[in-house]
Amino acid sequence: MTERTTSGEPTRNRIVVADDDSDILDLVVYMLTQAGFEVEGVTSGVAALAAIEADPPRLAILDIMMPGMSGIEVLRKVRASQTIGDLDVILLTARTRDADVDTGFAAGASDYVIKPFSPRELLKRVNGVLDRGAW
Amino acid sequence: MSERRRPLAVQGGAIAGHLRILVFLCWAMLLVVSLTAVGSLSVQSDNIGRLTMIDGPALDVNNQVRQAMSDAQIGLNGYQASGDRGLLQPYFGAHDRTLAALATLQGKVAQEAVSGADAARLKSLEEGQRLAAQQWWASALLIEATLTAGGHADLLQSRAMFDHYSAANAALGDYLMTVRDQTRLAARTMSSRGELVSVAATLAALLAMLVLGGRVAGGISRPLTDLRDAMVRQRGGEPGARAREDQGSLELRSVARDFNALSEQNLGLQQSQARDLSTQRTTLGIARAIRVTSETQQTLDVVCAALGEALGVDRVVANTMGTDDEILLGAQWCRPNLQPLGDLTRFSELGPLAQELWLSAGFRAQDDITAEATSQEPGGALHQDSGARAAIIVPVGFDDRLIGMIYVCVVSKPRAWTAAETNVVHTVAGFVARAIVEAENQGYQREYVRRIETLDRQKSDFLATVSHELRTPLTSIIGYLELLQERGAGELSAQQHRMLEVINRNTVRLRSLIEDVMVLSRIEGGVNKADFVEVSIRALITRVGEELSPFARDHDVEFEVDPGPQAAIVLGEQVSLDRAVVNILSNAIKFSRPGGVVAVTCTLDQDAGRVLITCQDHGVGIPSQDLTELFTRFFRARNATDQSIPGTGLGLSIAKQIVEDHHGGELRLTSVENEGTTVVIDLPSYEPSQTQPMVGSDSVGNDSYADGVFGIRA
Numbered sequence: 001m002t003e004r005t006t007s008g009e010p011t012r013n014r015i016v017v018a019d020d021d022s023d024i025l026d027l028v029v030y031m032l033t034q035a036g037f038e039v040e041g042v043t044s045g046v047a048a049l050a051a052i053e054a055d056p057p058r059l060a061i062l063d064i065m066m067p068g069m070s071g072i073e074v075l076r077k078v079r080a081s082q083t084i085g086d087l088d089v090i091l092l093t094a095r096t097r098d099a100d101v102d103t104g105f106a107a108g109a110s111d112y113v114i115k116p117f118s119p120r121e122l123l124k125r126v127n128g129v130l131d132r133g134a135w
Numbered sequence: 136m137s138e139r140r141r142p143l144a145v146q147g148g149a150i151a152g153h154l155r156i157l158v159f160l161c162w163a164m165l166l167v168v169s170l171t172a173v174g175s176l177s178v179q180s181d182n183i184g185r186l187t188m189i190d191g192p193a194l195d196v197n198n199q200v201r202q203a204m205s206d207a208q209i210g211l212n213g214y215q216a217s218g219d220r221g222l223l224q225p226y227f228g229a230h231d232r233t234l235a236a237l238a239t240l241q242g243k244v245a246q247e248a249v250s251g252a253d254a255a256r257l258k259s260l261e262e263g264q265r266l267a268a269q270q271w272w273a274s275a276l277l278i279e280a281t282l283t284a285g286g287h288a289d290l291l292q293s294r295a296m297f298d299h300y301s302a303a304n305a306a307l308g309d310y311l312m313t314v315r316d317q318t319r320l321a322a323r324t325m326s327s328r329g330e331l332v333s334v335a336a337t338l339a340a341l342l343a344m345l346v347l348g349g350r351v352a353g354g355i356s357r358p359l360t361d362l363r364d365a366m367v368r369q370r371g372g373e374p375g376a377r378a379r380e381d382q383g384s385l386e387l388r389s390v391a392r393d394f395n396a397l398s399e400q401n402l403g404l405q406q407s408q409a410r411d412l413s414t415q416r417t418t419l420g421i422a423r424a425i426r427v428t429s430e431t432q433q434t435l436d437v438v439c440a441a442l443g444e445a446l447g448v449d450r451v452v453a454n455t456m457g458t459d460d461e462i463l464l465g466a467q468w469c470r471p472n473l474q475p476l477g478d479l480t481r482f483s484e485l486g487p488l489a490q491e492l493w494l495s496a497g498f499r500a501q502d503d504i505t506a507e508a509t510s511q512e513p514g515g516a517l518h519q520d521s522g523a524r525a526a527i528i529v530p531v532g533f534d535d536r537l538i539g540m541i542y543v544c545v546v547s548k549p550r551a552w553t554a555a556e557t558n559v560v561h562t563v564a565g566f567v568a569r570a571i572v573e574a575e576n577q578g579y580q581r582e583y584v585r586r587i588e589t590l591d592r593q594k595s596d597f598l599a600t601v602s603h604e605l606r607t608p609l610t611s612i613i614g615y616l617e618l619l620q621e622r623g624a625g626e627l628s629a630q631q632h633r634m635l636e637v638i639n640r641n642t643v644r645l646r647s648l649i650e651d652v653m654v655l656s657r658i659e660g661g662v663n664k665a666d667f668v669e670v671s672i673r674a675l676i677t678r679v680g681e682e683l684s685p686f687a688r689d690h691d692v693e694f695e696v697d698p699g700p701q702a703a704i705v706l707g708e709q710v711s712l713d714r715a716v717v718n719i720l721s722n723a724i725k726f727s728r729p730g731g732v733v734a735v736t737c738t739l740d741q742d743a744g745r746v747l748i749t750c751q752d753h754g755v756g757i758p759s760q761d762l763t764e765l766f767t768r769f770f771r772a773r774n775a776t777d778q779s780i781p782g783t784g785l786g787l788s789i790a791k792q793i794v795e796d797h798h799g800g801e802l803r804l805t806s807v808e809n810e811g812t813t814v815v816i817d818l819p820s821y822e823p824s825q826t827q828p829m830v831g832s833d834s835v836g837n838d839s840y841a842d843g844v845f846g847i848r849a
Binding site: 021023024026028031034065073074094095096098114116119120 | 180599601602605606607608609610611612614615617618621623642646710760
């Protein structure tokens with residue numbers, strides 16, 4: 001866990017997680033909460049965007065395949081925004097095709113984690129992203 | 136025939152005849168001349184013989200007689216005058232001479248008489264001279280005797296006798312000279328006559344030859360010149376040039392006739408060739424016009440117009456027909472002054488007619504269509520409606536399939552269709568058939584490609600969906616499993632731990648299976664060599680080694696990695712190559728015993744142009760009887776299943792497909808049970824060019840793409 005000290009930036013360890021599969025969502029939320037983060041879980045892209053805009057987190061973990069707005073769309077909207085454009089985003093998805101990975105990174109993802117994943121690994125990735133962001 | 140100035144035609148008989156006459160005349164001339172020459176020569180020689188043998192000598196002898204007589208008389212006179220006996224010598228000698236000469240003369244005169252001179256006169260003259268001579272001698276003898284006896288003689292009488300003798304001798308001599316002169320004259324006359332005859336004969340012959348020559352010239356050289364002239368003009372581009380058949384000898388007239396006949400034949404041939412060429416050009420033009428059409432209706436329209444113009448007919452109708460011989464598409468063309476036909480599909484009987492024509496490889500060409508005939512036959516309705524007086528119907532087909540038909544007609548009057556015209560229609564029918572079939576094939580091809588693309592897309596979508604659907608529940612399973620195992624929900628009993636371990640092992644299997652199936656479906660589609668890039672094996676091995684380090688650690692296996700030289704480059708697909716190497720290495724790790732070592736080396740054989748990746752383990756190995764089936768899908772060696780070593784049985788098969796089918800390399804495996812396995816991946820090396828992008832950097836860790844895809848592994 002690291003803290004950002006830049007003024008105006010949130011210093012809480014808030015993470016927004018979005019996945020339409022509630023089992024996976026519970027798993028991730030539980031894991032991250034155990035690790036000490038403040039986690040908000042949502043089941044749709046629209047809700048994710050709302051949660052992010054309402055209270056900008058340190059990190060967002062988004063599943064790609066969600067009904068309504070997909071994770072990539074949310075990512076694009078986030079990146080397009082002035083206020084939260086540099087939010088760290090990890091894409092969490094079962095889509096492993098090269099084209100999908102490229103699209104994800106091209107849209108601005110900080111990392112791309114493939115399901116099924118080991119919760120331990122996910123945590124390592126989350127810390128990795130947050131650490132990088134702190135440089 | 137020549138259009139120019141016509142010289143008088145000379146029609147001669149056969150040249151052979153003329154030449155025969157010519158030769159005969161020459162012979163005749165030669166004969167006449169030689170006979171004349173011989174004749175005149177012989178007469179000449181006769182005359183000259185006479186002159187030399189008779190006339191001359193006769194005169195000579197005559198002179199000799201006179202000479203002898205003179206001598207005698209002089210001798211006698213001298214003796215009488217001088218009394219010198221010695222002077223009588225010549226007198227005595229002369230007597231014999233006289234006698235001899237007279238005898239000779241007599242003989243000559245006899246000869247003379249034979250050769251035609253006035254025999255009687257000669258004879259009398261000669262006798263006269265002889266008598267006179269004899270008289271003198273008689274008197275002379277007397278006188279001599281008298282004188283010798285010492286008497287006295289009177290010479291007057293003797294002189295008178297001598298004069299008489301002289302006169303007789305002169306007369307004979309004159310006459311002999313006359314005869315001689317006559318002979319000479321005759322000889323001269325004969326020779327000049329002979330000359331005349333020769334000259335006349337020669338002249339006559341020459342004249343005859345001139346005349347004949349002229350006729351021959353007229354009979355040969357003029358017509359020959361004319362013939363040659365006609366030939367030269369034909370060669371120079373006047374195919375209508377002909378030789379005159381009314382002049383010249385028989386032979387040349389017939390040659391001229393034959394030449395003209397040949398020229399006509401040749402002209403006919405040239406004309407038919409020109410027609411064929413023009414037909415070819417026409418059909419080529421139509422072919423070109425058809426080639427640029429894209430739809431069948433357009434093709435038919437173009438064909439109708441092109442055929443109509445090319446053949447100079449009044450109407451052209453072209454149809455395509457369906458499988459039941461019904462008319463599908465129709466097109467028509469007609470002259471501006473005619474009304475187009477209405478709905479072309481109503482001529483339903485044309486279908487069966489066309490079918491029959493196509494199957495029998497026939498066609499219809501009617502030169503004169505009459506009203507009664509049309510009402511009975513199929514196609515009659517079309518004839519009537521179009522007002523056709525002559526028509527051609529040609530079926531259009533391909534192999535044994537009828538495609539349509541072409542109908543061509545004229546309305547004003549009957550027309551004798553030539554083979555060239557029906558050929559044009561046939562050729563065009565062929566073009567149309569080919570164009571239509573090609574269009575159909577292209578249509579089929581496009582349809583086929585579209586369906587394949589659709590299927591491909593559907594398959595990709597399906598796989599993506601399936602993969603997603605399979606992975607999602609698996610995520611929860613693995614996730615919670617891990618939490619449980621990490622005592623996230625409390626402590627576990629040993630038995631609970633064991634049970635969870637079983638679940639874990641099987642989720643790993645399930646995951647690998649999904650992974651491998653996804654990979655398999657991806658590589659099943661083959662590989663597009665155009666997408667190949669330069670792949671650094673050194674970087675690849677280093678990366679894979681790092682990726683699999685956790686895995687190796689979990690199995691208590693140590694890695695010995697020699698990534699090889701910088702220059703070990705292979706042209707290929709990086710993701711696939713990574714996968715192949717990962718499969719091999721993970722096998723090596725899985726089948727090693729705890730504490731074992733897996734050695735991975737990369738070598739470059741520059742001479743042979745090969746890059747070798749060797750992976751050696753000292754694990755459980757593979758039973759020899761399983762080696763042959765090792766690469767088949769889902770096959771797992773007995774000792775693997777016995778020892779519950781996890782695996783899907785796809786790893787080797789996938790690696791082999793990637794290395795051999797996609798990259799043209801070779802995968803070699805050797806193994807001894809309980810001693811270990813060595814796998815060699817043998818790939819063709821690649822000489823790097825400056826422009827190709829390098830995939831797989833040497834420095835590890837900055838390639839987040841690779842991390843993202845391969846980072847998380849059980």
